[in-house]
Amino acid sequence: MKKITVRSWGNQQAQPNNFHTPWWRDELIDSLGDSNLACGNLRSYGDSCLSNNTLISCRHLNRFIEADFENGSITVEAGISLKEILDIIVPRGWFLPVVPGTQFVTVGGAIANDIHGKNHHHEGTFGCHVTDIHLLRSDKKTLICSQNKHPELFAATIGGLGLTGIITIATLKLKPIASPFLEVESKPFYSLNEFYALNAAAEKNFEYTVSWIDSQSEGQLKGIFICANFTSKQKKHHPKKAKSLPVFLPGFFLNSHTVKLFNQLYFYFNKNQSKHTRIQHYSDFFFPLDSIHHWNKAYGKKGFYQYQCVLPMPHAKQYMSDILNAITASKLASFLSVLKTFGDKPSPGLLSFPQPGITLALDFSNKGEKTTALFKQLNRIVEQAGGRIYPAKDAQMNADLFHKSYSDNINAFTAQIDPKFSSTFWQRVNNHEQ
């Protein structure tokens, strides 16, 4: 049988020897081979969802098993997407405590990457709201893991990048909301210090905070600070009909000039919006890019890299300036750079990415050597700062940086890995020759 090519969101590729898409949970056991990895919607930017051996897509395993809409708890097959969940729970007055920037990730992916959202300082990560996980291991047994049952495996699976087994079912706690709408405020800022001041003031009163910054504004940083809460106020909402980018655009489309122009227009438009509070539907506030399906193709066939790091307190501010200066100096354009602070709510996950500090996420076109050189420079700063890179986004971190930055828990985690599970990412960050 011809091998198919599987791509992640940033267009990293793998050609698995065996690619399975079971329709029922009891077909999973027969899909297992000698070296396995489960995948969901392949929305990781790098290679954490890829394998050249046996890759098992759980996308058809997307059913609800049970729902308690009185107390706010659901049990679902892990291949279900957050969108499929929200479509059902929002009309019933519930939301997911933690959502990322897209609804098109699966529950399995959300757990395996221990994703975070705009409210980390309030609610922590996705794993903080998972009650239990059913895990299928290569010995063909399914274990039910929680804080009380197989707690080491539970902790290793949250943020465990699929390496402990296949997450087949999960029980999630929901949070009540007054309506599908949020009250959103935004304010422009013109320096990192201004950002820190706005952020510190807003975090007490706003559940959701995030900033978009223009990383190309030489010398003078500028950005838009956004904060929001769910509200009981409502307005008419016409769901945007999603458009789709059907083909990869030519590589020169998103270059430093077009990106600079976009960033300037975006800043100008949002600066003017900031004069008043506005009401936004959750799909527009949380998932603005989802209305353009396959937006990743705008980066062309070479794809792109997302670089997301966290710099821990107390020296975060100093190192963040260094990072931003390095990016500006490289003249490599970053489209939609996001800046946010992480709070101190701990995650149960051993390899969980967030630490109390500041996180920055940037998209870079794949410009080959230039991009690699910039990332190496940024990695050195992150290492000095005692910070980390986010595996869900990473495609180029080397083994030393990975082991150093996750050194607290890496041994406890490795002890829980299923010997017959691996990924391209895991092979890369264990190849200490690099």
Added chain:
Amino acid sequence: MNNSTPNKQALILGATSAIATAVSQQLQSAGFSLCLVGRNATKLKAISDDLIAKKTDQQNVTSHCLDFNDPDATSTLFQKLKTELPSIDITLIAHGILPDEAQCKTDEATLNHMIDTNFTSQLKLLNKVAERYKEQGQGNITVISSVAGDRGRKSNYVYGSTKAAINTYCSGLRAELTAHNVNLLVVKPGFVDTPMTQHIQPKGALWTSPEKVASDIIKAIKKKKSTLYTPFFWKYIMLIIRNIPEKIFNKLNF
């Protein structure tokens, strides 16, 4: 069909099929109550639990495990359904199998099983459903056939012939039901990504998903269509295929 009309009811026969599952989901979102009938108890429960978790309080989801090749059990169920479902707005007949063509030609058991499942059981179900609908004097019956029934091709004519048989049967039944204000829709999907076609790799540009097919089916039911090719371009592909002159067609290898 709209959400404000209470108690719209659909009967889904072959409920564990991927297309039937997608139709069930979309009908439930549109306010329908569902009665699911299928052969595999585990799969039926998984689908039923999913729909029960997602339904509103005004909707019902019931399920019955049944092998349509068992005539006595089928009769018993239809008796039961007379009281369980006082009226039915949509009945979907979606069960079917796609065994290996070569095996159908060499192994009589495989051949008989396919004919029984794809043709005989569908015909008998349609008889029973039609009786019910004639009493009702309104509603829709939808049958999932295939483009393979439009013309027998070298590669899949044994399967195709069971679909062609159902097409002809439905054509006559439709005429009979018109006088009773009942609409009969025959759905002819092309290549659909389902468990039935799992073994066919790779899947190319002509392939579609069960969700898209379900959406097309529901639109066609609303419009009271008689035949639906899904995706739409199969109508034109099959128009060409049906009209290729025999001499040329016989030399083709597909």
